[in-house]
Amino acid sequence: MTLTSIGDLAQNFQLRRDTARVNSDLSRLANELSSGLKSDIGAAVGGDYRALAGLERSLETLDAYGVAAAEAALATEASQNVLQRIGDGVGALANSLLLVQGLPDSQLLDTSTRDARSQFAAAVAGLNSSVAGRSIFAGQNFQGPALDDAETTLGNLFAAIGTPATANDVLTAVDAWFSPGGGFEATAYLGSGAPATPVRVADGIEVAALRQATDPEIVEALKGLATAALLDFGVLSGTPDERIALGRAAGERMLTAQDGLIDLQSEIGVVQERISRAQARNLAEQSSYDIARSDIVSADPYETATRLQSAEAQLRTLYVVTGRLSGLSLVNYLR
Amino acid sequence: MSISGSLNNALSGLAAASRSAQLVSNNVANALTEGYGRREITLSGRVLDGGGAGVRVDAVTRAVDQGVLRDRRFADASFGYALGKSTFLEKLSALVGTPEQDQSISGLFRSLESSLITAASRPDSDTRLSAVAAAASELAKAMNTASDGIQEERLNADRSIALLVERLNDGLQMVQEINAAISRLNGAGRDVTGLEDERQKVIDSIAEIVPVREVPRDDGKVSLYTEGGAILLDDSPVTVDFTPVNFVTADMTLGSGALSGVSVKGVPMATSGNFAPLGGGTLAAAFEVRDTLAPNAQAELDAVARDLVERFEDPAIDATTAAGAPGLFTDGPGVLLAPNEVGLAGRISLNATVDPARGGTLRLLRDGFGATIPGPVGDATLLSNFADALNQLRAPASGSQAGFGQTGHSLSANLSSNIAGDLAIAERGTGFAAAERQSLRELEFSGGVDTDQEMQKLLLIEQSYAANARVIQTIDALIGELLSI
Numbered sequence: 001m002t003l004t005s006i007g008d009l010a011q012n013f014q015l016r017r018d019t020a021r022v023n024s025d026l027s028r029l030a031n032e033l034s035s036g037l038k039s040d041i042g043a044a045v046g047g048d049y050r051a052l053a054g055l056e057r058s059l060e061t062l063d064a065y066g067v068a069a070a071e072a073a074l075a076t077e078a079s080q081n082v083l084q085r086i087g088d089g090v091g092a093l094a095n096s097l098l099l100v101q102g103l104p105d106s107q108l109l110d111t112s113t114r115d116a117r118s119q120f121a122a123a124v125a126g127l128n129s130s131v132a133g134r135s136i137f138a139g140q141n142f143q144g145p146a147l148d149d150a151e152t153t154l155g156n157l158f159a160a161i162g163t164p165a166t167a168n169d170v171l172t173a174v175d176a177w178f179s180p181g182g183g184f185e186a187t188a189y190l191g192s193g194a195p196a197t198p199v200r201v202a203d204g205i206e207v208a209a210l211r212q213a214t215d216p217e218i219v220e221a222l223k224g225l226a227t228a229a230l231l232d233f234g235v236l237s238g239t240p241d242e243r244i245a246l247g248r249a250a251g252e253r254m255l256t257a258q259d260g261l262i263d264l265q266s267e268i269g270v271v272q273e274r275i276s277r278a279q280a281r282n283l284a285e286q287s288s289y290d291i292a293r294s295d296i297v298s299a300d301p302y303e304t305a306t307r308l309q310s311a312e313a314q315l316r317t318l319y320v321v322t323g324r325l326s327g328l329s330l331v332n333y334l335r
Numbered sequence: 336m337s338i339s340g341s342l343n344n345a346l347s348g349l350a351a352a353s354r355s356a357q358l359v360s361n362n363v364a365n366a367l368t369e370g371y372g373r374r375e376i377t378l379s380g381r382v383l384d385g386g387g388a389g390v391r392v393d394a395v396t397r398a399v400d401q402g403v404l405r406d407r408r409f410a411d412a413s414f415g416y417a418l419g420k421s422t423f424l425e426k427l428s429a430l431v432g433t434p435e436q437d438q439s440i441s442g443l444f445r446s447l448e449s450s451l452i453t454a455a456s457r458p459d460s461d462t463r464l465s466a467v468a469a470a471a472s473e474l475a476k477a478m479n480t481a482s483d484g485i486q487e488e489r490l491n492a493d494r495s496i497a498l499l500v501e502r503l504n505d506g507l508q509m510v511q512e513i514n515a516a517i518s519r520l521n522g523a524g525r526d527v528t529g530l531e532d533e534r535q536k537v538i539d540s541i542a543e544i545v546p547v548r549e550v551p552r553d554d555g556k557v558s559l560y561t562e563g564g565a566i567l568l569d570d571s572p573v574t575v576d577f578t579p580v581n582f583v584t585a586d587m588t589l590g591s592g593a594l595s596g597v598s599v600k601g602v603p604m605a606t607s608g609n610f611a612p613l614g615g616g617t618l619a620a621a622f623e624v625r626d627t628l629a630p631n632a633q634a635e636l637d638a639v640a641r642d643l644v645e646r647f648e649d650p651a652i653d654a655t656t657a658a659g660a661p662g663l664f665t666d667g668p669g670v671l672l673a674p675n676e677v678g679l680a681g682r683i684s685l686n687a688t689v690d691p692a693r694g695g696t697l698r699l700l701r702d703g704f705g706a707t708i709p710g711p712v713g714d715a716t717l718l719s720n721f722a723d724a725l726n727q728l729r730a731p732a733s734g735s736q737a738g739f740g741q742t743g744h745s746l747s748a749n750l751s752s753n754i755a756g757d758l759a760i761a762e763r764g765t766g767f768a769a770a771e772r773q774s775l776r777e778l779e780f781s782g783g784v785d786t787d788q789e790m791q792k793l794l795l796i797e798q799s800y801a802a803n804a805r806v807i808q809t810i811d812a813l814i815g816e817l818l819s820i
Contacts (some may be wrong), residue, residue, distance in 0.1 A: 008782030053748030140711030
């Protein structure tokens with residue numbers, strides 16, 4: 001069918017449709033420019049959200065791991081400080097105790113054992129410290145102290161060793177009390193038997209951030225301090241030679257304990273290093289995932305601005321054309 | 336008698352000219368009316384005793400291209416069908432959400448996982464435990480909302496089917512009445528073009544519901560058949576029957592008899608499949624939403640819900656509960672049984688034993704659901720196990736992802752992706768149908784009234800009228816000459 005005429009509505013319909021289309025493009029581009037995000041993300045990912053979903057999940061879990069890692073770092077840092085203080089005290093005491101050679105040094109022995117008693121109390125206080133509201137040496141019992149009151153503990157120990165005759169007897173009794181299953185674990189240690197659960201600080205990386213007061217190195221240090229403190233309680237009071245022997249033995253024990261504490265500290269140091277490596281890895285992953293995500297969802301401002309300008313120009317042209325065409329009617333030319 | 340003959344000729348010319356002018360004025364007045372068929376006049380020479388005797392108006396016709404009209408109606412129906420489907424898929428995508436939104440199902444999976452990680456770092460913190468409970472509860476509620484939304488769309492589809500069937504029946508009745516009026520007026524030789532305009536409009540509205548073919552019959556009547564071959568109107572209209580329902584739940588289907596289909600005189604009519612009698616228009620789209628698209632979406636959502644429930648029912652996760660005990664998520668108040676999967680997404684909830692809002696105890700998230708005495712507050716084992724369960728590669732038991740091992744989060748991401756993929760395809764289809772419809776409408780409008788051409792005709796009509804009037808004047812002068820003898 002050959003058209004000899006073209007209906008009025010046809011041209012008008014097309015112009016209206018085109019104007020509407022350009023207008024909606026214009027408002028969409030303006031939106032994208034101001035918000036910085038693409039308005040149709042479904043189209044941007046081609047209907048496949050799996051990559052974007054994976055990125056979003058990774059970013060959110062990395063945030064959570066960041067929190068966990070920071071808390072673990074705080075706990076290990078605090079643990080190091082406590083152990084350092086105990087180790088220093090134990091080392092200084094050991095030095096002074098080992099200077100005690102014979103009867104003329106009984107004065108030195110007395111001051112040293114008094115010092116040991118207060119050092120023991122300080123060690124207990126240190127081991128009972130809590131960071132951000134949780135005990136760091138109580139295993140899984142975050143809410144309470146790791147150890148009972150120092151004086152009570154020493155009193156229990158004093159009562160438990162009975163009336164020994166020689167320094168060796170005292171040492172054997174103290175060893176028995178502090179050994180696993182003995183009086184220390186039963187009465188003095190208030191934490192949990194099981195160690196604290198490892199903390200997840202990154203995908204697939206778990207660290208044991210918390211120690212227990214029942215760790216052998218710590219027990220050795222407490223044992224050394226307690227042995228010396230017993231002398232202040234009046235053990236072996238009738239035999240000054242035995243007292244001196246006990247004092248020296250305590251000093252030797254403390255020296256060994258100090259080495260043990262340093263070993264424990266280096267173990268914790270390894271854990272700290274793992275935590276900070278995990279933190280660094282998390283940060284690196286976060287920034288690269290962030291970049292990948294903004295590649296997908298954000299609208300490039302330069303490109304959007306250019307498209308906005310061309311849409312504006314197109315709309316203006318459309319308006320001019322509409323005006324011109326509406327003037328072309330035969331009616332205007334008849335009379 | 337040739338003078339009176341000439342007078343008659345001239346008068347017939349005047350009559351034809353004024354009739355033409357009337358048509359031109361009608362056309363110009365209706366230049367903006369959509370669905371108006373441009374009037375054209377057919378003139379032919381009048382013959383008396385074998386000789387020419389003036390002009391006769393043969394007929395007034397509507398210049399409507401039937402081919403374009405038929406194609407445009409079919410495009411309307413296709414567009415309605417495509418739009419019905421893509422509208423539903425858009426709503427579905429909004430219900431489930433897309434992964435970049437934090438409140439989407441995918442986003443809530445993420446918050447559950449991250450709340451478990453931070454709680455495992457400080458299991459002694461009640462704040463962190465209640466964050467876990469809140470995240471799990473929100474995830475379950477989001478699934479409930481999505482499921483409810485899908486069933487509501489089914490109810491809406493059912494309601495719109497009832498409306499469309501009513502409109503279809505009313506439309507067929509109206510066409511029948513107009514047919515009768517047209518055949519009556521045709522018999523009397525009167526102008527039926529106005530009624531034909533009306534009938535075209537009514538059939539246009541029917542054509543959106545079901546694509547129709549218009550077949551001309553005697554006396555200006557028409558018959559209507561659907562593209563699928565069903566008779567809608569042939570001497571008398573059919574009545575399409577449909578029974579709407581008041582509410583729709585996931586287990587109600589066409590197959591179970593709980594929902595009704597369309598039928599004519601008790602014979603059910605299909606709306607989907609090749610050459611379906613009532614397929615291809617908005618009616619078919621509503622049925623597809625109610626009976627195919629929405630139930631499929633519900634099944635996919637139920638499969639994700641089932642995987643979520645079953646993930647946490649693994650007896651290895653919680654040492655304080657026995658095998659078969661409910662895990663972190665439950666089917667309403669109880670354990671999930673496989674046959675009850677339909678509609679699970681609408682019932683899934685956080686296990687009430689750990690939900691403080693329903694009388695549960697928060698610390699059981701750490702101590703174990705079967706723990707009667709409180710355990711150590713620093714024990715993060717169960718919380719870590721929950722996080723591991725969420726991330727374990729597990730093959731879902733049902734749905735389109737069945738058999739493919741994946742984590743909880745990737746299952747939700749796949750759900751969103753599948754919906755987005757379907758939506759993209761449907762939108763492309765709608766876009767194509769819209770473009771086709773636009774261009775056919777434009778083509779139809781091209782055949783409409785062109786005021787420029789009407790003005791040109793008017794010039795000729797003016798000339799013809801003036802010329803005929805001049806002839807009458809001359810004949811009057813001739814008769815005058817004769818009488819003045």
